[in-house]
Amino acid sequence: MKAVEIDFKTSTQAINLKKKKKHQNHVRNDAPSPVSASHAIGSHLVCALGLALSFWATHSFFSTNLISDPVHTLLLTWVFETPIVVLVYSRFRKNPKECSYWRAVGRGLLGIPLGALINIFGAIALGAPVGIQYLLGTINWSLLMSLLTFVPAACVFGSSWTDWQRVFAHTKPIGAIDYMICLPAHGAIIGAWLGAWPMPLDWERPWQEWPVCVSYGAMAGYLVAMVASLGFTLVRVARLPLKQD
Amino acid sequence: MPPLTCSGLTTCSIAAVIVQMVGVSLFMLGFFPVKPTLSGVSGPESFRPPDHEVYNLTTPLPPPTHLKSLYQELSEIPPSFDRLILMVIDGLPAEFVLGKDGQPPSKALTDAMPYTQSLLKNGMAIGYHAKAAPPTVTMPRLKAMVSGAIGGFLDVAFNFNTQALLDDNLLGQFFSIGWKMVMLGDETWLKLFPGLFTRHDGVSSFYVKDTVQVDQNVSRHLGYELNRDDWDLLILHYLGLDHVGHIGGRNSVLMTPKLMEMDEVVKMIHLNTIVPQDDIKRQTLLVVVSDHGMTDNGNHGGSSYEETDSLVLFIGPTKYASDYASATHNTAYQVDIAPTLALLFGVPIPKNNVGVLIAGIFTSLTDDQQLRALELNSWQLLRLLEAQLPGLSCRSFNSDGFSDDQGLGISKCSGSMDEMFCCLYRNAKLLHSSWKLKTVSSSPVAAYHDFLKAASEWLSHRATDKPVNLLAYGVAAMILSCVILFTLIFCLCKEVDLREKQLFSDKNRTQGWHLHETFTLGVTLFLVISMGSSSMVEEEQYIWHFMTSTLYLLLFRNIIQSFPAGTLQSSVSAIKGQNKKCYFQMCSLFMLLVSGRILRGWHQGGVNWTNLPDISKWLEQAGSDYIKLIHLGAGLLLISLSLFGISLLKSKRNFILVVQLAFSIPGLLVLQHIMKYQDSTSTASSYGATLLAQTIYVILGIMTTGTVIASPWFMPVWISETCSSCNFYFSTSVSIDGQNKSLLIGLRDSVYLIGWAYLYFWCLLQMLLQQPINSMPILLLLMQILASMLYSSNGRTHKQWVEVAAIYYLGMAGHFSLGNSNTLATIDVAGAYIGLSSHSTLLSGILMFIITYASPMLALLSMVMYISLKDPSYFVIPQNADYGYLLKMMIGCPCLVPLCLNSVLLTAYTVVLLLMRNHLFVWSVFSPKYLYVCATTVCVYVGVFVVAVTGFYTCLVFAMRRKRQDPFSNEMGKSLIGE
Secondary structure, three states, X not given: OHHHHHHHHHHHHHHHHHHXXXXXXXXXXXXXXXXXXXXXXXXXXXXXXXXXXXXHHHHHHOOOOOOOOHHHHHHHHHHHHHHHHHHHHHOOOOOOOOOOHHHHHHHHHHHHHHHHHHHHHHHHHOOXXXXXXXXXXXXXXXXXXXXXXXXXXXXXXXXXXXXXXXXHHOOOOOOHHHHHHHHHHHHHHHHHHHHOOOOOOOOOOHHHOOOHHHHHHHHHHHHHHHHHHHHHHHHHHHHHHHHHO | OOOOOHHHHHHHHHHHHHHHHHHHHHHHHHHOOOOOOOOOOOOHHHHOOOOOOOOOOOOOOOOHHHHHHHHHHHHOOOOOOOEEEEEEEOOOEOHHHHOEOOEXXXXXXXXXXXXXXXXXXXXXXXXXXXEOOXXXXXXXXXXXXXXXXXXXXXXXXXXXXXXXXXXXXXXXXXHHOOOOEEEEEEOHHHHHOOOOOOEEEEEOOOOOOOOOHHHHHXXXXXXXXXHOOOOOEEEEEEOHHHHHHXXXXXXXXXXXXXXXXXXXXXXXXXXXXXOOOOOOOOOEEEEEEOOOOOOOOOOOOOOOHHHHEEEEEEEOOOOOOOOHHHHHOOEEEHHHHHHHHHHHOOOOOOOOOOOOOOHHHHHHOOHHHHHHHHHHHHHHHHHHHHHHOOOOOOHHHHHHHOOOOOOOOOOOOOOOHHHHHHHHHXXXXXXXXXXXXXXXXXXXXXXXXXXXXXXXXXXXXXXXOOOHHHHHHHHHHHHHHHHHHHHHHHXXXXXXXXXXXXXXXXXXXXXOOOHHHHHHHHHHHHHHHHOOOHHHHHOHHHHHHHHHHHHHHHHHHHHHHHOOOOOOOOOOHHHHHHHHHHHHHHHHHHHHHHHHHHHHHHOOOOOOOOOOOOHHHHHHHHOXXXXXXXXXXXXXXXXXXXXXXXXXXXXXXXXXHHHHHHHHHHHHHHHHHHHHHOOOOOOOOOHHHHHHHHHHHHHHHHHHHHHHXXXXXXXXXXXXXXXXXXXXXXHHOOOOOHHHHHHHHHHHXXXXXXXXXXXXXXXXXXXXXXXXXXXXXXHHHHHHHHHHHXXXXXXXXXXXXXXXXXXXXXXXXXXXXXXXXXXXXXXXXXXXXXXXXXXXXXXXXXXXXXXXXXHHHHHHHHHHHHHHHOOHHHOOOOOOOOHHHHHHHHHHHHHHHHHHHHHHHHHXXXXXXXXXXXXXXXXXXXXXXXXXHHHHHHHHHHHHHHXXXXXXXXXXXXHHHHHHHOHHHHHHHHHHHHO
16 A cells, blocks of 8 residues: 555656656657557457356346346446556556546546446437436446546547547548547447437337346447457557668 | 439429329338228128118117127027137147148147047037138237228328227127126237236236246236136137247247146046037137237238138037048138127127138028028128129119029129129129029029129128238339439539639648448448348437437547647637538537437437336336426526527517517417426426417418528628628629629628527427427537537538438438437327317327427428528529529528438338238237338428528519619519529
């Protein structure tokens, strides 16, 4: 514990030092830390495994699943997934020299409720039921969605508006890290959007309830998009040496 | 492709619309055949030949007991039975009892119904495969059984006030001769015949999962009723077997026990009422029927053999058939039940019956009586034929037939339809008359059957056949008009695009398709795809809201795209202005989304989830006082909003004051109407309310037409020196003189004023007509439309067609938030009589249309305001262009885009309906939806017409004013008048 504190102190000192240096030099180092293919694969795998593990854990230890008890399952899932996503993506933070790892972790944690608010707004605008009996489900779902969409970008970009705009408004990812953020986030949103389609049907299945099928859709979209993002990253990595030649 | 002229565009679009109208009418005629039916009820005249119509129809019918004896006397057939038990087993295929293709049913099935099978073996019962007509669902089948007619869809649809069967039918005939009737089972009977039953116990067919309780609820009264002697007709309707089929199909494990249960019921009735018929006066006939069959999976509704194979089983005290084979291998039609029962019980055959009596039941009668029965049936069918073939007249043949010798009058029948029917009828008639005189030995039965069979087949085919030609031509015409409209809009968009490029060449206008543009088309595509599923049609409100909100969220994203980067650092005023505009747009979109969500929550809507809580239910629970307060508040807000909106005009103070005064008068009257008359108690019929409502109609009409006609003339035109701000807009076109500019600004202002007048008129009318609970949604809809106006007037980032389409979608999504759905039951009939002093189908129909299409029409009318709020650079006339070009730029997109989108939906849905014609829910889900689609088309036509006429009129007036001001430039005015 102490070691960590000391580590933290030294790192804050380092930040201050760097800040001073930056002010002196007026040099910006915007280049993101290079992401190698193994890093990308590893981080995606960890995130996906985290989701799978949390599902397995809720199923085996608490013997619930998304259909029978969506509120608790979603709660456990996002609690389980939070450290994984935040810790993994903070490693790829922008300006790693100016921004310490723990600072990135901190803004990632701060991003969770913010992203949840945005997700709640979107879901309710699209017709998610409003009511006390749905409240807990909506909150837990939005926290999970925030983890899948908003938090990685918060960890990596911080408050850099241009980056946010580039990735989310224009959907024009440049580097590997952009792909790693942009594609899974969009995948989760599109998956959730598509997952809402069976809700009005009269099949009388329990999974048609809010937010069960939307969560399934979001996670499926997230996983599919992760594969796509991996593909993109690998293609880029394979091409890079060619370009240098 | 050369640019379209204004007149060319107009002609083409009008042609496309006309083609579309023709296509829809052809399709409607083909898909929903309207056959002429005879109104009224058969009376004593039906026992006289059709050529003796001298019987006075206006004579009041004698009281029931007299009528009964009169009928007996006239019919010359002694009634074979006194009492009837009609046992309906829902969904039982005749195959289960009678077997198929001459083979008896399987061992398991015969074992399941031992008593019924033994009756058949002894010849005590006689069974028929009674072919049912599609749609094989319960209510139309019951109607066919009791009236003998095959109804069309439209007479069901236009009868949405009541589900009661108003046509001539058996039960009505029985009622008129004083029968006492008892009904146990499916409550459909109670809906069809309200007030006819002395005792009844209806069960709901809603809980399909329940296979036991529904039938127990019928059987529990059976012992009691069978012991009583006070009824003449007992109807038992067992639903359980249909439910078993729906759950597990034909081979469900529950099927055998259910058949056994039904067999027990048959046994109980037979042993209790038919066997111990010691009292000769109370002869009872048991008729076991099924309304339709089922497929192997247990579904029904279509026209396959499995579904249409329904059962008729007559069980009486006498022996019908000598052996098992002749008791089971008979075929008939379901409509034959009505004339058979009518003749057996001595009542007139229902007027619109197309069935033929089932001869096997009449074997116990003498030959004379059998021929009489055939004759009565022939007369009835001949009357119906005469109604459907107006040229048919066989009466001339009748009179000279008697003098002929035997055999001379008989001829081979051929030729046209009319001639053939006449010939067949004449043959039968001649044979009958000579048989009576004992001049021939051959029985005329065969001749009668020839005529009856031909007539019945022709009549029933007319009711069910869909002429393929009409359908094909209809669909082709619709597709053609769709293609024309698309071509037009494509050309127009290209031109608008070109113009925009000229104007804003510096803007970051990227080539290719943006996401929101693709999605705007995607909305329609998703809708078309979802229309193929019946549950999606039932719950369409979710889809519209989902798609519209998604579209607006994408537009939100689009704003963020154009949000300038580096917000903090920049201090340039242009970027700040851009920022401000972005914030403005964001706020309006936010408001739009929020009010859209409230609208979605106002009425749950749909079919399956109507019981879920929504705001309207919540408010109704809270009490009518709150609703009235909200109603008043919404009215006040509406008035103040519109007054504020008018005051935004930068015009002369006096002019604005006059307009505001004119606007506020009907508003206050509507408020008074709300305060005084729209309580929870229905006082809508009181004289004062009617008068006030009529006054409001008149004043609103005068105000709106007055504003529309006068404002282009009296709208003050700015002097160019005072117009300093507008120079900013016109900086791109320096060559235009000040007068031209000021006229354009005047044109814009007057269109803005007319737009407000339309919106205000429509909203006030809705405040008056809609249910009080819908006042807030009307206001929210108006807010949504105003927000989208604000949004589109503040930026030039979108193509025009996207904005128009988005407004159109808003209107369609709002349609459902006023409580409408795709079933005909949600049409607000009560509001259609506000302000009408006497009943008028046309006027109340128009009011009903106004109420139902409040939201789409509001969106279409708002296009007028949209035109005025568009960036004025659209209006600027290039050097060598004319008013025609201006008009095209102004109203081209707002008129063509709704027409185009609607034509896509209409055409696609027509194809869906055609594909789904054998679907189980074609009559309950898809056909009502088609009526709604057609009504929406009418609404779009009306709205677009209003917008186009307004635009044309305003432009015309300004062209004339310009001519008056500047006599040298009349060629511009001329060119427009030339259009």
